[in-house]
Amino acid sequence: MRVWPGSPYPLGATWDGVGVNFAIFSEHATRVELCLFESLEAESESLTIPLTEQTDMVWHGYLPDVRPGQLYGYRVHGPYEPHVGHRFNPNKVVMDPYAKVVGRAVRWHESLFGFRPGEDDATFNTRDSAAHAPLAAVVDTAFTWGDDRPPRTPWHETLIYELHVKGFTARHPDIAEDLRGTYLGLASEPAIQHLTSLGVTAVELMPVHHHTDEWHLVRRGLRNYWGYNTLSYFAPDVRYASGASPLEGVREFKMMVRALHAAGLEVILDVVYNHTAEGNHLGPTISLRGIDNASYYRLQPHAMRYYEDFTGCGNTLNMRSPRVLQLIMDSLRYWVKDMHVDGFRFDLASALARELHAVDKLGAFFDIIHQDPLLSQVKLIAEPWDLGEGGYQVGNFPTKWTEWNGKYRDAVRRFWRGDGGGVSELATRLSGSSDLYEQSGRRPYASVNFITAHDGFTLADLVSYNDKHNEANGESNADGENHNLSWNCGVEGPTDDRRVLELRARQRRNLMATLLLSVGVPMISGGDEMCRSQGGNNNAYCQDNEISWTDWSSSSEQQEFVSFTRRVIRVWKDHPVLRRRKFFQGRRIRGAEVQDIAWLDPTGAEMTDEMWNSPDVRVLGVRLNGDAIQEVNERGERIVGDTLLLMLNTAPEAISFVLPATSPIERWETLLDTADPWQAPRRLRAGDRYALHGRSMAVLKLNNRKEDLRRAADWGPQGVL
Numbered sequence: 001m002r003v004w005p006g007s008p009y010p011l012g013a014t015w016d017g018v019g020v021n022f023a024i025f026s027e028h029a030t031r032v033e034l035c036l037f038e039s040l041e042a043e044s045e046s047l048t049i050p051l052t053e054q055t056d057m058v059w060h061g062y063l064p065d066v067r068p069g070q071l072y073g074y075r076v077h078g079p080y081e082p083h084v085g086h087r088f089n090p091n092k093v094v095m096d097p098y099a100k101v102v103g104r105a106v107r108w109h110e111s112l113f114g115f116r117p118g119e120d121d122a123t124f125n126t127r128d129s130a131a132h133a134p135l136a137a138v139v140d141t142a143f144t145w146g147d148d149r150p151p152r153t154p155w156h157e158t159l160i161y162e163l164h165v166k167g168f169t170a171r172h173p174d175i176a177e178d179l180r181g182t183y184l185g186l187a188s189e190p191a192i193q194h195l196t197s198l199g200v201t202a203v204e205l206m207p208v209h210h211h212t213d214e215w216h217l218v219r220r221g222l223r224n225y226w227g228y229n230t231l232s233y234f235a236p237d238v239r240y241a242s243g244a245s246p247l248e249g250v251r252e253f254k255m256m257v258r259a260l261h262a263a264g265l266e267v268i269l270d271v272v273y274n275h276t277a278e279g280n281h282l283g284p285t286i287s288l289r290g291i292d293n294a295s296y297y298r299l300q301p302h303a304m305r306y307y308e309d310f311t312g313c314g315n316t317l318n319m320r321s322p323r324v325l326q327l328i329m330d331s332l333r334y335w336v337k338d339m340h341v342d343g344f345r346f347d348l349a350s351a352l353a354r355e356l357h358a359v360d361k362l363g364a365f366f367d368i369i370h371q372d373p374l375l376s377q378v379k380l381i382a383e384p385w386d387l388g389e390g391g392y393q394v395g396n397f398p399t400k401w402t403e404w405n406g407k408y409r410d411a412v413r414r415f416w417r418g419d420g421g422g423v424s425e426l427a428t429r430l431s432g433s434s435d436l437y438e439q440s441g442r443r444p445y446a447s448v449n450f451i452t453a454h455d456g457f458t459l460a461d462l463v464s465y466n467d468k469h470n471e472a473n474g475e476s477n478a479d480g481e482n483h484n485l486s487w488n489c490g491v492e493g494p495t496d497d498r499r500v501l502e503l504r505a506r507q508r509r510n511l512m513a514t515l516l517l518s519v520g521v522p523m524i525s526g527g528d529e530m531c532r533s534q535g536g537n538n539n540a541y542c543q544d545n546e547i548s549w550t551d552w553s554s555s556s557e558q559q560e561f562v563s564f565t566r567r568v569i570r571v572w573k574d575h576p577v578l579r580r581r582k583f584f585q586g587r588r589i590r591g592a593e594v595q596d597i598a599w600l601d602p603t604g605a606e607m608t609d610e611m612w613n614s615p616d617v618r619v620l621g622v623r624l625n626g627d628a629i630q631e632v633n634e635r636g637e638r639i640v641g642d643t644l645l646l647m648l649n650t651a652p653e654a655i656s657f658v659l660p661a662t663s664p665i666e667r668w669e670t671l672l673d674t675a676d677p678w679q680a681p682r683r684l685r686a687g688d689r690y691a692l693h694g695r696s697m698a699v700l701k702l703n704n705r706k707e708d709l710r711r712a713a714d715w716g717p718q719g720v721l
Contacts, residue, residue: 034061072136157201
């Protein structure tokens with residue numbers, strides 16, 4: 001086969017319509033061979049081609065006779081000296097880190113390991129892995145996007161829905177059976193109709209980068225369902241493609257994005273750049289480890305045989321290496337430019353900021369993203385922690401970044417659990433967490449508010465189980481954190497006790513309403529609106545089955561909670577005071593009769609310092625002044641909204657809450673009450689007492705429209721027309 005010198009850029013395999021350029025970086029390699037395979041079943045390569053050209057540590061060559069669909073891998077020669085960080089083994093076929101399609105997934109076998117399994121990892125394994133190694137495929141990336149446009153939903157109007165591509169659609173009865181669990185299943189009319197009718201504006205997809213199932217799971221008959229075990233940072237996982245050919249994955253992913261955009265939905269990817277599927281020093285040699293271990297991974301400085309592990313997954317990518325930074329940035333740009341995604345959620349993002357040991361929010365990773373004209377304009381979400389020392393960095397990421405606000409989650413859970421003593425922090429979290437974001441110049445939408453996510457209990461399980469039930473994971477229920485929730489619902493797990501069921505349903509409504517009516521960017525965990533349960537499993541990462549998949553059976557309980565969730569989302573969308581772009585000031589503003597936010601006790605008076613500090617306070621009211629927003633929209637028009645009153649009671653007993661008044665003519669109208677979600681709207685006078693049930697939340701709107709005031713004299717003694 002003819003081989004021309006080719007180019008060191010772009011990295012990866014690039015089809016130009018005539019032939020394919022191959023380029024791969026390795027600083028410490030002594031020889032690199034390109035291996036071409038004829039089929040997925042091939043046990044060895046059909047052709048081995050040395051890449052003799054090397055430019056700036058990139059090995060490259062151009063093959064004019066190669067076409068899209070060609071399967072390939074590499075054999076990389078160099079020193080096998082684990083004690084100084086080198087683990088080259090040319091007996092292992094390794095996958096191109098820039099592969100845009102994984103043509104063949106890992107086939108677990110002892111030959112995949114660079115050392116002899118069962119022996120010291122410094123031993124050298126001469127067994128050839130060609131029959132079992134993952135292979136890349138050359139792809140033609142051409143696609144007709146038509147008039148596809150990114151929705152570009154402003155942050156303060158964004159409502160995120162976290163979902164798993166397979167789990168969301170796998171059991172949907174109205175989706176064609178051959179499309180369930182696929183990209184095209186998510187692009188189908190029934191799936192999109194659910195999302196748009198709910199009112200979300202963005203889907204956050206759990207990892208779709210091609211991942212590998214760990215061998216210990218495969219041997220137990222399980223899979224890495226969540227996908228946080230990346231093998232390729234460019235290739236969409238072929239498991240979610242409906243077509244028989246791996247090449248279909250790229251096309252179907254693009255079709256999905258195009259369909260979601262047409263429905264006004266943004267696509268955010270959950271990405272895992274902190275570690276790879278190769279694990280620790282006892283893991284397989286299937287890609288970066290065999291290409292240049294010392295360049296790609298963070299090694300312990302005084303014991304380079306071992307890896308720095310800030311992720312709990314065995315290794316951490318070396319963010320101090322320019323080529324690793326290039327790998328990540330090239331991947332991000334590819335997903336935005338070629339795949340049209342709208343943003344990213346970075347898993348364990350603190351690990352990306354570790355230049356030496358400590359987390360550095362001014363690290364090179366952030367600098368590069370901030371100056372990039374493409375990436376600086378998309379949505380950037382950090383999971384602001386990792387498992388290393390000093391890794392919990394909620395509130396410490398730089399401007400342009402939003403964060404999963406773990407402090408919000410914990411404060412809201414504690415309040416509705418009835419712990420007591422948490423109203424002060426709850427107030428801060430409800431109003432946008434200014435303590436975390438204001439001083440750095442960020443806005444309230446820097447806080448991505450959530451109560452549940454893929455990791456942990458679902459919303460239904462959160463209020464139904466006091467302990468985790470992860471027995472199906474095969475680890476004797478030792479995995480996953482046990483939050484010991486003690487929700488006082490009377491009975492754990494399934495029950496037919498009507499009182500318990502009603503209390504659980506009310507707690508679900510309390511948590512969902514609190515989430516959607518807090519200032520910041522709300523994120524719903526997929527299926528929570530349909531009471532999705534995992535049977536108490538709070539670590540279902542390996543459950544690719546009905547434990548994890550969304551149940552679309554549409555029971556009356558599901559239908560009621562979906563309707564309730566839609567109703568609360570409509571309240572959120574209808575009231576600009578809940579979607580503020582600036583923090584509340586807690587004081588009177590010029591032109592406003594009252595302060596922009598006021599915190600109230602059950603008498604309708606403002607909270608005192610003594611009440612803020614009391615461990616016994618379990619009731620809180622907040623008046624959000626719609627006239628004091630002091631913001632303008634994109635057209636320069638002043639934003640004016642309704643004034644809202646939120647009342648939250650986590651005590652078991654009912655209380656009478658006096659409706660506040662700033663003038664004798666004020667009238668309040670009920671929007672929702674979690675204790676009686678289907679009650680007809682009522683109108684009440686300022687100063688009336690509102691019966692706020694135990695463990696419930698109510699929302700009222702100030703209604704001072706002239707036509708209503710003229711009818712005020714006709715109102716009855718309870719404020720009901």
